[in-house]
Amino acid sequence: MSQRARQLTGWSSAFVLIVVLSLVPVVWIVMLSLKTPATATDGAFIPHQWTLSNYSDIFKQGIFTSALRNSIGIGLISTALAVLLAAMAAYAIARLDFPGKQAILAVALAVVMFPQISLVGPLYNLWRQIGLYDTWPGLIVPYMTFALPLSIYTLSAFFREIPWELEQAAQVDGATPFQAFRKVIAPLAMPGIVTTFIIVFIICWNDFIFAISLTSTTKAETVPAAIAQFPGASQFTQPIGDIAAAAVVVTVPVMVLVLLFQRRIVAGLTAGAVKG
Amino acid sequence: MSAVAARSETAIAPAPQRRRLSDRVRAERRLAVLLVGPAAIVMVAVTAYPVIDTIVLSLQRADLRFPGASKWVGLSNYGAVLKSSVWWQDVLHTMIISVIAVSFQFVLGMLLALAMHRTLVARGLLRSIALIPYGIVAVVSAYSWNYAWSLTSGWIPKVLGLTSDPLSHQFGTYAAIIVTEIWKNTPFMALLLLAGLALVPDELHEAARVDGATTWQRFRRITLPLMMPAILVALLFRTLDEVRIFDVIYIFNQGANGTESISMLNYSTLLDRLNLGLGSAVSVLLFVLVAIIAFLFIKGFGAGAGPSGKRA
Numbered sequence: 101m102s103q104r105a106r107q108l109t110g111w112s113s114a115f116v117l118i119v120v121l122s123l124v125p126v127v128w129i130v131m132l133s134l135k136t137p138a139t140a141t142d143g144a145f146i147p148h149q150w151t152l153s154n155y156s157d158i159f160k161q162g163i164f165t166s167a168l169r170n171s172i173g174i175g176l177i178s179t180a181l182a183v184l185l186a187a188m189a190a191y192a193i194a195r196l197d198f199p200g201k202q203a204i205l206a207v208a209l210a211v212v213m214f215p216q217i218s219l220v221g222p223l224y225n226l227w228r229q230i231g232l233y234d235t236w237p238g239l240i241v242p243y244m245t246f247a248l249p250l251s252i253y254t255l256s257a258f259f260r261e262i263p264w265e266l267e268q269a270a271q272v273d274g275a276t277p278f279q280a281f282r283k284v285i286a287p288l289a290m291p292g293i294v295t296t297f298i299i300v301f302i303i304c305w306n307d308f309i310f311a312i313s314l315t316s317t318t319k320a321e322t323v324p325a326a327i328a329q330f331p332g333a334s335q336f337t338q339p340i341g342d343i344a345a346a347a348v349v350v351t352v353p354v355m356v357l358v359l360l361f362q363r364r365i366v367a368g369l370t371a372g373a374v375k376g
Numbered sequence: 377m378s379a380v381a382a383r384s385e386t387a388i389a390p391a392p393q394r395r396r397l398s399d400r401v402r403a404e405r406r407l408a409v410l411l412v413g414p415a416a417i418v419m420v421a422v423t424a425y426p427v428i429d430t431i432v433l434s435l436q437r438a439d440l441r442f443p444g445a446s447k448w449v450g451l452s453n454y455g456a457v458l459k460s461s462v463w464w465q466d467v468l469h470t471m472i473i474s475v476i477a478v479s480f481q482f483v484l485g486m487l488l489a490l491a492m493h494r495t496l497v498a499r500g501l502l503r504s505i506a507l508i509p510y511g512i513v514a515v516v517s518a519y520s521w522n523y524a525w526s527l528t529s530g531w532i533p534k535v536l537g538l539t540s541d542p543l544s545h546q547f548g549t550y551a552a553i554i555v556t557e558i559w560k561n562t563p564f565m566a567l568l569l570l571a572g573l574a575l576v577p578d579e580l581h582e583a584a585r586v587d588g589a590t591t592w593q594r595f596r597r598i599t600l601p602l603m604m605p606a607i608l609v610a611l612l613f614r615t616l617d618e619v620r621i622f623d624v625i626y627i628f629n630q631g632a633n634g635t636e637s638i639s640m641l642n643y644s645t646l647l648d649r650l651n652l653g654l655g656s657a658v659s660v661l662l663f664v665l666v667a668i669i670a671f672l673f674i675k676g677f678g679a680g681a682g683p684s685g686k687r688a
Contacts, residue, residue: 122563201408215620222433347519351516
């Protein structure tokens with residue numbers, strides 16, 4: 101076998117191995133969601149009896165549809181606010197010279213390292229006093245806060261790469277400052293902003309700790325919190341099929357984002373990590 | 377938008393004199409404050425109040441079940457926590473999970489990063505699929521693995537030929553929790569390492585190959601030293617994250633079978649037992665622990681220092 105053929109065989113085996121290891125738990129939860137209640141605990145990887153009833157079940161339950169609405173709404177609003185504030189800060193960090201630049205990056209780093217559970221108690225108390233407990237803003241505020249550091253790091257890494265001289269070049273060619281911004285700079289900045297938006301949305305979408313601590317009803321409960329509180333047939337049995345179906349539904353948007361924007365997510369996370 | 381416009385005007389304006397220059401500097405600083413201000417205020421305000429509140433509460437006897445009975449008790453909450461065996465057991469549980477999980481994540485993450493970096497087969501598809509565990513909701517991953525390990529519903533006991541439920545005893549529960557953490561977080565570790573790998577120049581490898589270095593020698597002597605900053609950042613991020621482990625343990629069994637982590641203890645003290653005084657003391661101690669770990673990484677190993685020696 102030639103060296104090239106040997107290399108290709110080696111990398112192909114590595115590919116298969118990585119695909120299997122990455123996907124088995126995902127395929128497993130899909131299989132579980134397609135089992136009938138009677139066979140849900142038979143332990144077979146592939147269902148003996150296939151059904152979609154788990155899916156129709158959860159969409160008939162108010163708890164799941166409202167949780168889905170809350171997850172989407174809270175996730176989008178938190179992400180939009182975080183990316184907006186972070187883009188302003190990152191622009192200043194990447195382009196302007198000002199004292200305190202290191203301080204802001206240090207604050208961001210401290211927030212990243214902060215144990216979120218330590219905030220849960222005081223926020224729970226404060227939210228109950230000022231009426232934010234179990235509301236959308238009650239989750240949006242902490243999500244936005246914890247998304248800011250990563251957004252600032254990622255966006256300033258992207259903004260540093262933009263050739264800002266183009267803006268002046270456009271103005272020399274007769275563009276107004278606004279035209280220079282809209283036609284030259286905005287298109288160059290957009291990939292970084294989209295990337296950051298996706299990464300931050302995934303983080304908000306995945307949160308569990310704030311969601312179970314700061315919500316209690318369908319008013320603001322997000323999907324991860326709702327899944328953990330699905331009512332079982334009795335206190336001691338979990339509705340496995342319903343949980344699996346809900347898990348699959350909440351996973352699909354993230355899978356689509358990851359598959360569509362893999363290149364950007366990789367670029368975003370690695371840029372923030374190295375150059376931040 | 378207007379901010380950008382303002383900036384470019386000042387940038388274009390000629391600044392021959394000293395006076396004009398300091399005006400420009402001042403304008404630039406004012407703009408910077410306006411741009412950075414909102415993000416800084418949000419981060420500080422949302423974290424500062426709870427931090428101060430936590431410290432204050434940790435010095436009080438404060439129990440939501442007996443709201444009238446609050447009073448200052450000095451450091452006695454800390455004494456109570458540090459003297460209880462539960463705290464030290466939970467520190468031990470957390471450390472066991474963190475050390476094992478991060479070690480595996482590092483080795484597997486490095487292999488995955490090398491594969492993502494060097495593979496000749498379907499690189500884009502490989503990266504997409506390898507990223508899936510990172511994107512998956514932590515709660516979903518915990519349920520999937522939980523049901524997979526359970527003797528009644530899962531396939532893992534069958535594959536391993538187990539007759540007793542692995543989740544009913546300590547060793548099995550640890551194995552299940554740690555495997556879940558490794559699966560979920562190895563891709564993120566790999567991404568952080570991939571960033572470091574990309575900084576290693578190919579020419580160095582070529583030169584070493586010409587000089588007769590083996591693959592292992594090249595990895596050990598060229599790749600590893602050059603990506604040390606990225607490795608330290610990756611280990612720091614992952615260690616801090618594992619020390620705060622909560623979701624997976626909550627979903628698995630809320631800390632039964634001797635797997636309660638510090639965050640789990642913190643949660644149950646605060647929100648189940650509603651003992652804010654003791655719970656806040658646990659919070660502060662967890663925060664101190666995280667700070668010590670971060671300090672050791674940053675000062676001890678120089679994590680966060682870039683290749684140029686500049687702090688990140």
